Amino acid sequence: MRPRSPLRQRLSRLDAQVSPYAYVSPFFLLFAVVGLFPLGYTLWVSLHQWNLIGGQGAFVGLKNYTDVLGQPFFWNSLRNTLSIFLLSSVPQVVFAVLIAAALDAGLRAKTFWRMGVLLPYVIAPVAVVLIFNDLFGDRFGLVNQALGWVGLDPIAWHKDTLASHVAIASMVNFRWTGYNALIFLAAMQTIPRDYYEAALIDGAGRIRTFFSITIPQLRATIIFVVLTSTIGGLQIFDEPRLFDSAGQGGADRQWQTLTIFLYNIGWTQKNFGRAAAVAWLLFLIIIVFALVNFVVTRRIASRESR
Amino acid sequence: MSATPVLPVRSAPTSDAGGPAPRRLTRRVARRAQASPMAYAFLVVVLLASIFPLWWSFVIGSKDATAINSGSVSLIPGGNFLANARTVVDSLPFWKAMVNSVIVSTVVALAVVLLSTLAGFAFAKLRFRGKEGMLVFVIATMAVPTQLGIVPLFIVMSKLGWIGSLGAVIVPSLVNAFGVFWMTQYLKEALPDELIEAARVDGATVFRTFWNVALPAARPGAAMLGLFTFIATWTNFFWPFIVLDPGNPTLPVALQQLQAEYYVDYSLVLAGVVLAALPLIVVFAVAGRQLVSGIMQGAVKG
Numbered sequence: 305m306r307p308r309s310p311l312r313q314r315l316s317r318l319d320a321q322v323s324p325y326a327y328v329s330p331f332f333l334l335f336a337v338v339g340l341f342p343l344g345y346t347l348w349v350s351l352h353q354w355n356l357i358g359g360q361g362a363f364v365g366l367k368n369y370t371d372v373l374g375q376p377f378f379w380n381s382l383r384n385t386l387s388i389f390l391l392s393s394v395p396q397v398v399f400a401v402l403i404a405a406a407l408d409a410g411l412r413a414k415t416f417w418r419m420g421v422l423l424p425y426v427i428a429p430v431a432v433v434l435i436f437n438d439l440f441g442d443r444f445g446l447v448n449q450a451l452g453w454v455g456l457d458p459i460a461w462h463k464d465t466l467a468s469h470v471a472i473a474s475m476v477n478f479r480w481t482g483y484n485a486l487i488f489l490a491a492m493q494t495i496p497r498d499y500y501e502a503a504l505i506d507g508a509g510r511i512r513t514f515f516s517i518t519i520p521q522l523r524a525t526i527i528f529v530v531l532t533s534t535i536g537g538l539q540i541f542d543e544p545r546l547f548d549s550a551g552q553g554g555a556d557r558q559w560q561t562l563t564i565f566l567y568n569i570g571w572t573q574k575n576f577g578r579a580a581a582v583a584w585l586l587f588l589i590i591i592v593f594a595l596v597n598f599v600v601t602r603r604i605a606s607r608e609s610r
Numbered sequence: 611m612s613a614t615p616v617l618p619v620r621s622a623p624t625s626d627a628g629g630p631a632p633r634r635l636t637r638r639v640a641r642r643a644q645a646s647p648m649a650y651a652f653l654v655v656v657l658l659a660s661i662f663p664l665w666w667s668f669v670i671g672s673k674d675a676t677a678i679n680s681g682s683v684s685l686i687p688g689g690n691f692l693a694n695a696r697t698v699v700d701s702l703p704f705w706k707a708m709v710n711s712v713i714v715s716t717v718v719a720l721a722v723v724l725l726s727t728l729a730g731f732a733f734a735k736l737r738f739r740g741k742e743g744m745l746v747f748v749i750a751t752m753a754v755p756t757q758l759g760i761v762p763l764f765i766v767m768s769k770l771g772w773i774g775s776l777g778a779v780i781v782p783s784l785v786n787a788f789g790v791f792w793m794t795q796y797l798k799e800a801l802p803d804e805l806i807e808a809a810r811v812d813g814a815t816v817f818r819t820f821w822n823v824a825l826p827a828a829r830p831g832a833a834m835l836g837l838f839t840f841i842a843t844w845t846n847f848f849w850p851f852i853v854l855d856p857g858n859p860t861l862p863v864a865l866q867q868l869q870a871e872y873y874v875d876y877s878l879v880l881a882g883v884v885l886a887a888l889p890l891i892v893v894f895a896v897a898g899r900q901l902v903s904g905i906m907q908g909a910v911k912g
Binding site: 316319320321323324325327328330331332334335338339340341342343345346349359402403406407409410411412415417418419420421422423424425426427428429430431432434435436437438439446449478482483486487489490493535538539541542546549563566567570571576579580583584586587590594 | 646653657663666726748765784787810815817841848852876880883894
């Protein structure tokens with residue numbers, strides 16, 4: 305060790321004390337401006353009359369909230385959001401686990417298969433919607449033509465409520481299933497192989513080991529994937545917004561989601577007070593659903609592990 | 611804001627081999643270690659489903675409008691792709707959008723990586739008062755949805771006169787809590803405490819320690835974070851759509867105009883989709899392996 309002068313020693317102690325704050329401060333300063341401040345300010349805006357051009361008006365208390373809750377379109381968009389969310393997250397988790405199980409089965413050229421599964425992830429949601437809009441065309445779309453080949457009637461993907469939700473959910477699933485499959489795959493690889501070996505010796509088949517070992521061992525990962533897809537799924541905007549060129553979520557708002565509703569109130573009707581109220585309501589809904597999901601998935605997963 | 615890569619929490623490294631080979635290797639176990647034809651067949655179907663929409667957009671994007679409206683289905687591309695691409699490029703500020711997307715994604719990815727590595731180094735390896743509380747705060751904010759802040763953020767941007775400029779897209783995305791959390795976790799594992807101690811004993815300043823010791827160790831994790839941030843920013847639509855005007859878009863915003871303009875002519879719309887997707891497909895071809903391992907590394911251990 306090199307001998308040091310008292311001044312150098314004091315400087316180096318100062319350095320050790322101050323530097324950590326210097327390194328975290330850029331994050332916190334920027335975050336305060338672009339993350340934290342808007343959060344609180346949204347609450348403030350939501351309690352006032354406020355429009356895009358005139359700015360802040362009178363304090364109105366909870367009136368923006370009661371106004372929003374009194375609109376049938378709010379409840380309609382809430383229903384649509386939940387329906388699209390269920391249609392996308394449930395099949396997505398199921399398929400992701402199945403794909404992961406296939407990827408975990410000792411393949412040749414495993415990097416090739418993993419990359420192939422991940423490919424949709426790099427395609428922007430906007431691009432995915434435009435492609436699927438063509439595939440789900442009401443008259444000449446490939447999906448309807450294929451239905452015709454097997455003798456089924458064409459489906460009105462851009463009119464029928466449930467059909468539009470299925471089409472939109474399929475876009476979400478296209479982009480995210482492979483991504484989630486890789487997360488499940490990683491978790492599967494941490495399951496000790498001895499478990500499978502023991503199960504085999506006990507005479508369990510592939511399906512039995514899948515349900516009795518693989519699924520229970522994936523518990524934490526399933527909860528994680530369900531939570532992230534809840535937070536993302538309830539905010540869905542790109543896919544339903546671009547599902548037709550008008551962007552209203554359908555002629556009868558068949559696929560208008562909460563975020564489209566928020567956007568329309570804020571930027572079409574230019575009522576920022578109400579838009580901020582919708583933002584807070586959306587946040588509360590997400591919290592409630594994340595909690596419900598957490599409890600439900602944990603219960604399901606732990607019952608299976610018993 | 612909104613450029614948060616949806617990466618999972620990193621905790622335990624995973625091995626490809628799946629642990630040591632079992633000692634009592636029965637014939638049945640050995641057979642189990644190889645994939646069944648069923649698994650291959652299933653994955654071929656999944657792979658086709660992954661590729662098909664892209665191939666389809668190229669097929670449609672390479673035909674002329676009359677060929678599409680004839681009603682016959684064909685999976686073979688026509689010869690019109692370049693002509694369609696030229697129409698798209700001429701009718702939209704396409705190159706501008708491409709350049710904008712490159713600028714926005716690069717700046718955001720670099721900033722997120724730099725600021726996250728700095729903060730992550732402090733959280734992982736330095737001692738200071740209030741650290742635990744700050745870290746909990748960072749993690750807690752990861753759950754807050756982007757939509758919550760857009761109204762005031764828009765008000766701020768319009769007061770600053772930034773609406774329509776790239777700054778309005780870039781600045782809110784310069785930091786994200788996830789990045790800090792990711793680099794903290796990464797450096798905890800990748801950077802041995804002994805190295806930090808050794809640097810301190812040698813009389814290095816904290817910054818020198820960061821620069822010469824932490825940064826090299828952080829490189830793989832930082833590269834991953836940069837890659838995912840780049841993709842998330844490139845594909846982001848909602849916020850750029852709100853703050854940018856049609857003359858100065860990013861690629862997703864430009865693509866959306868394409869649909870509004872050529873709603874009936876899907877050969878043009880999908881030619882534009884292919885053009886816009888190309889850069890990220892190139893990124894994927896070069897770095898797909900890293901992307902896969904990035905996701906796999908991040909998974910939660912059960």
